Amino acid sequence: MTYLWIGIALVGVTASVVAIRSFRPAPLPAPEPWTGPLPGASPPGDMTIHQLPTGTYDSRAALAYRGGSFSDVRKFAATAVLVRHPAGDLLIDAGFGSDVDAHLATLPSFQRTPHHLGVTVRDQLRAGDYDLAGLRGVVITHAHWDHVSGLADLDVPIWMNEAEARYVERDKGAAVFRDVARGREIHRYTFDGPPYLGFPASHDVHGDGSVVLVEAGGHTDGSVVVFVTLPDGRRFAFIGDLTWQVEGVTLRAERPGPLRMLADVQPAKVRDGLLRIIALRDRVHVVPAHDVHAYDPIPHWVVSDRRVG
Numbered sequence: 001m002t003y004l005w006i007g008i009a010l011v012g013v014t015a016s017v018v019a020i021r022s023f024r025p026a027p028l029p030a031p032e033p034w035t036g037p038l039p040g041a042s043p044p045g046d047m048t049i050h051q052l053p054t055g056t057y058d059s060r061a062a063l064a065y066r067g068g069s070f071s072d073v074r075k076f077a078a079t080a081v082l083v084r085h086p087a088g089d090l091l092i093d094a095g096f097g098s099d100v101d102a103h104l105a106t107l108p109s110f111q112r113t114p115h116h117l118g119v120t121v122r123d124q125l126r127a128g129d130y131d132l133a134g135l136r137g138v139v140i141t142h143a144h145w146d147h148v149s150g151l152a153d154l155d156v157p158i159w160m161n162e163a164e165a166r167y168v169e170r171d172k173g174a175a176v177f178r179d180v181a182r183g184r185e186i187h188r189y190t191f192d193g194p195p196y197l198g199f200p201a202s203h204d205v206h207g208d209g210s211v212v213l214v215e216a217g218g219h220t221d222g223s224v225v226v227f228v229t230l231p232d233g234r235r236f237a238f239i240g241d242l243t244w245q246v247e248g249v250t251l252r253a254e255r256p257g258p259l260r261m262l263a264d265v266q267p268a269k270v271r272d273g274l275l276r277i278i279a280l281r282d283r284v285h286v287v288p289a290h291d292v293h294a295y296d297p298i299p300h301w302v303v304s305d306r307r308v309g
């Protein structure tokens, strides 16, 4: 009899564990897919993009998106993207720079997770004989440390909008930015263009539709999405931290509630932006800044995985 009760109890516990393990929080409601025309673009034939990974840091999937597993440790990318264009090249974000250890030390201890340091953007550009005179600036998706650390090594203008300029003045999340931006030229752009793929306003950098910045605030005040269209017709959306991993798009799984409150200045706006991106997922290749594999279709600038010197 006792064995029977133990057996029943075991079945009950097993069923509970299975139920908990297979629990999936409800995804965000599916937005209508974008079926309209894609905005016109005439990128020059010699325009190219390249990825420059500068390192990774560890984070658990459970903290990255709703329904993620606690035992699934993700390598969060700190990767810059070089967009080469005859009218002047741009970097999207700057990755980890040579002072990254000092930048990590400024974080609260719970945010300092194991990390791997690769080669800085500056050293990768040098290794590829890149002429820095061709670099018009670094467009930051937003001003958090893991996107701007490498600015310290690059004496080129930092492209940012009015709302982000306000954010960096007041928010403790921009402490590293304030440090690395000291003495740097700020190139202030405005969203002077029309709505773009569901986003309310845009800025067409070269005037040919090849690189278009859109307003997607909420993670920080002035966070942006950078749309890039290549001469072969492929389109990319560099969405910064609208979601930290691609499951934000593929599973419509936003950040877990407490993390939304912690990480986003306006969580509801982040959700709006994420839904706009989800509506585009069949038309545009979406690159969440920290998803290592989202960069797979983008060729490396130089291949190296160890810090020089």
Ligand SMILES: [Zn+2]
Pocket (backbone or CB within 6 Å): 144, 146, 147, 241, 289, 290
């Ligand atoms: Zn980030």
